[in-house]
Amino acid sequence: SGSVSPAVTITGAMVRSEGLAVDAAGNVYVSNSGSAGGVLCRASHIAVYTHPVTSSSAPAYCLGPFAGGLAGPIALIFDSQGNLYAGGYEGSGDYGIARFNSNNLSSGAVPNVVDNTGISAVDSHWFPAQFALDKSGNLFVADCGNAGAIIVYPTVATSFSATEAPSAVYQDTALRSTNCAWGIAVAAASLKI
Numbered sequence: 001s002g003s004v005s006p007a008v009t010i011t012g013a014m015v016r017s018e019g020l021a022v023d024a025a026g027n028v029y030v031s032n033s034g035s036a037g038g039v040l041c042r043a044s045h046i047a048v049y050t051h052p053v054t055s056s057s058a059p060a061y062c063l064g065p066f067a068g069g070l071a072g073p074i075a076l077i078f079d080s081q082g083n084l085y086a087g088g089y090e091g092s093g094d095y096g097i098a099r100f101n102s103n104n105l106s107s108g109a110v111p112n113v114v115d116n117t118g119i120s121a122v123d124s125h126w127f128p129a130q131f132a133l134d135k136s137g138n139l140f141v142a143d144c145g146n147a148g149a150i151i152v153y154p155t156v157a158t159s160f161s162a163t164e165a166p167s168a169v170y171q172d173t174a175l176r177s178t179n180c181a182w183g184i185a186v187a188a189a190s191l192k193i
Contacts, residue, residue, distance in 0.1 A: 017047075019076035021084065023105075026051030029063075031073035031086060044072050046086065048105075061107035063100060073098075075141075077131035081157040085139065086111070087128025095126050095145065097153075099160050115164045126151075132186045138167070144180040 019031035028049040032041050041047040045064035049057050063084075064073070075087035082102030088095065096116025104112055126145035133139055139153040139160075150170040153160065175181050 018074045019086070021076035021078050023078055023084075024082060026053075028053050029076055029084065030059075031076050044088075046073055046076070046084075063105065063107075063109045065110070075128050075131045077133060077139075079133055079137060079139075079157045083157060083160075085131060085156065085160075087131065087141065095128055097128060097139075097141070097160075097164075099156070113160055113162055115160070115162050127180075129181070130183045132184045134186045140184050140186055141166075142181040142184040144182050149175060150181055150184060 017030045017032055019029075021029045023029065028051075030047045030049070032045050032047060041059050041062035041064075045062040047059035048061050048063060050060040073086040073088045075085075077085050079085065084100040084102075084105060086098045086100070088098055096114055098111035098115075099113045100109055101112045126143045126149075128141050129144040130142040131139060132142075133156075137155045137157045139156040141151040141153070143149045143151055151166045152168040152170075153164055154167040156164075
């Protein structure tokens with residue numbers, strides 16, 4: 001009972017931080033999709049805070065800017081191979097998923113693969129709001145765009161490409177009525193694809 005205060009609070013580094021991921025070494029990656037640009041990491045970049053992170057930490061460096069038509073990063077997640085996935089948007093309002101390979105996470109790195117075409121048949125204006133991975137490496141994307149769906153990309157660590165099509169798209173009446181699935185979690189024991 002009661003409230004719990006955060007152990008560390010970091011402020012002032014970015015305009016609009018929407019995504020957060022932690023790598024195996026404890027480094028913290030924070031997306032900045034703010035159009036005005038951040039104080040330390042400009043818009044369309046990912047700020048990297050090296051372990052250990054304290055209240056006075058500043059980003060050690062920034063990934064980006066995004067390339068291949070994507071702009072502001074939103075959702076972030078690491079797969080079991082250490083590859084970083086970022087959901088982002090284009091200036092035209094179209095969205096996609098970018099992957100930074102595990103050996104491409106240094107200052108100024110741009111994504112190795114950008115897929116902003118694979119989902120277009122389902123929703124031309126989708127919004128990758130949140131990611132989850134299952135134990136088989138399937139990437140689940142919560143779509144908060146026009147379709148309001150859960151989108152599944154199969155075994156992304158081994159097969160992700162610039163034209164990757166999802167293996168499944170889940171929609172139901174509740175998602176369609178709100179046009180938004182904002183968050184997602186995968187329970188491995190009950191998962192069936």
